[in-house]
Amino acid sequence: xxxxxxxxxxxxxxxxxxxxxxxxxxxxxxxxxxxxxxxxxxxxxxxxxxxxxxxxxxxxxxxxxxxxxxxxxxxxxxxxxxxxxxxxxxxxxxxxxxxxxxxxxxxxxxxxxxxxxxxxxxxxxxxxxxxxxxxxxxxxxxxxxxxxxxxxxxxxxxxxxxxxxxxxxxxxxxxxxxxxxxxxxxxxxxxxxxxxxxxxxxxxxxxxxxxxxxxxxxxxxxxxxxxxxxxxxxxxxxxxxxxxxxxxxxxxxxxxxxxxxxxxxxxxxxxxxx
Amino acid sequence: xxxxxxxxxxxxxxxxxxxxxxxxxxxxxxxxxxxxxxxxxxxxxxxxxxxxxxxxxxxxxxxxxxxxxxxxxxxxxxxxxxxxxxxxxxxxxxxxxxxxxxxxxx
Numbered sequence: 001x002x003x004x005x006x007x008x009x010x011x012x013x014x015x016x017x018x019x020x021x022x023x024x025x026x027x028x029x030x031x032x033x034x035x036x037x038x039x040x041x042x043x044x045x046x047x048x049x050x051x052x053x054x055x056x057x058x059x060x061x062x063x064x065x066x067x068x069x070x071x072x073x074x075x076x077x078x079x080x081x082x083x084x085x086x087x088x089x090x091x092x093x094x095x096x097x098x099x100x101x102x103x104x105x106x107x108x109x110x111x112x113x114x115x116x117x118x119x120x121x122x123x124x125x126x127x128x129x130x131x132x133x134x135x136x137x138x139x140x141x142x143x144x145x146x147x148x149x150x151x152x153x154x155x156x157x158x159x160x161x162x163x164x165x166x167x168x169x170x171x172x173x174x175x176x177x178x179x180x181x182x183x184x185x186x187x188x189x190x191x192x193x194x195x196x197x198x199x200x201x202x203x204x205x206x207x208x209x210x211x212x213x214x215x216x217x218x219x220x221x222x223x224x225x226x227x228x229x230x231x232x233x234x235x236x237x238x239x240x241x242x243x244x245x246x247x248x249x250x251x252x253x254x255x256x257x258x259x260x261x262x263x264x265x266x267x268x269x270x271x272x273x274x
Numbered sequence: 275x276x277x278x279x280x281x282x283x284x285x286x287x288x289x290x291x292x293x294x295x296x297x298x299x300x301x302x303x304x305x306x307x308x309x310x311x312x313x314x315x316x317x318x319x320x321x322x323x324x325x326x327x328x329x330x331x332x333x334x335x336x337x338x339x340x341x342x343x344x345x346x347x348x349x350x351x352x353x354x355x356x357x358x359x360x361x362x363x364x365x366x367x368x369x370x371x372x373x374x375x376x377x378x379x380x
Contacts, residue, residue: 027343028299028318034340035300050314059315 006047013057124224131217138210286358289351296344
């Protein structure tokens with residue numbers, strides 16, 4: 001076999017390896033053949049001294065890590081032909097806006113989902129505020145009842161208790177305000193009755209409202225949490241697979257013979273990544 | 275020779291071949307021939323490995339109208355040889371242990 005024949009056979013046998021590796025190997029073996037020829041060997045003998053091409057190819061493939069072979073296999077050969085480039089350019093006004101529109105759709109869809117979540121949270125916040133307001137109102141009403149009681153006592157004592165505790169309870173009073181002439185006793189009596197009735201009603205009403213609002217608020221808060229939790233984006237886990245090199249396998253189990261056919265088929269023909 | 279054992283010696287042998295002067299591929303194989311048989315592809319892998327480990331450097335020089343790659347040992351390469359020499363003192367003592375009392379059969 002002549003030198004160029006050998007190198008060509010080697011090149012075709014090494015398809016599947018990265019281009020630079022193939023180039024390096026070819027230079028290396030070419031150099032070897034040239035050196036032997038310099039020693040005095042004929043071209044045929046120099047080539048023969050290296051060994052059969054098949055064997056050399058097998059050795060090279062066996063020593064190349066599997067990951068390199070797989071990577072090379074998966075890499076698409078991007079050789080755009082002239083007419084493909086022309087088509088791409090001509091069709092630009094068509095496919096470009098379509099692509100942009102599609103991308104925008106995806107973005108909008110994502111945003112809509114988030115708006116939904118925000119709405120749920122907004123409702124829940126409002127209800128919390130309502131519950132708080134209810135609590136405050138309940139406290140105030142109960143206090144008013146208490147104030148009414150104090151006013152009664154104060155009225156009995158004859159003092160003007162409209163400003164008891166400094167609280168401006170005029171507006172909240174259920175009953176009509178008697179001003180001027182009504183005798184202090186009457187005033188006290190009326191205030192007593194109105195206050196008592198109002199007091200009980202207010203107390204009951206305020207407590208019930210407060211409880212209902214709190215329960216509603218809590219349940220919606222929990223519901224909101226659950227809903228918000230389910231909207232978390234799914235995390236994609238990247239799994240790395242470690243591939244053991246055949247050469248390392250060989251050193252560990254010298255008796256194992258990794259089928260050369262398998263190695264060659266990996267490099268030259270189809271390889272389906274696991 | 276046992277494949278495992280041989281594998282451990284190849285790196286150092288190649289380094290020894292370029293220890294005293296720069297050498298090229300075929301010459302390395304020739305120099306090692308009396309001691310270890312090495313195929314071209316094995317040599318290529320070893321040279322690549324030593325280069326990655328910075329134990330040698332490569333330069334391309336012209337020779338007889340064609341290009342040839344010359345390999346030059348580095349300080350790291352020298353250190354590796356020294357390591358090897360120390361390691362093998364242990365190997366020798368193990369050898370002596372293995373052959374102890376083999377007088378009659380040796």
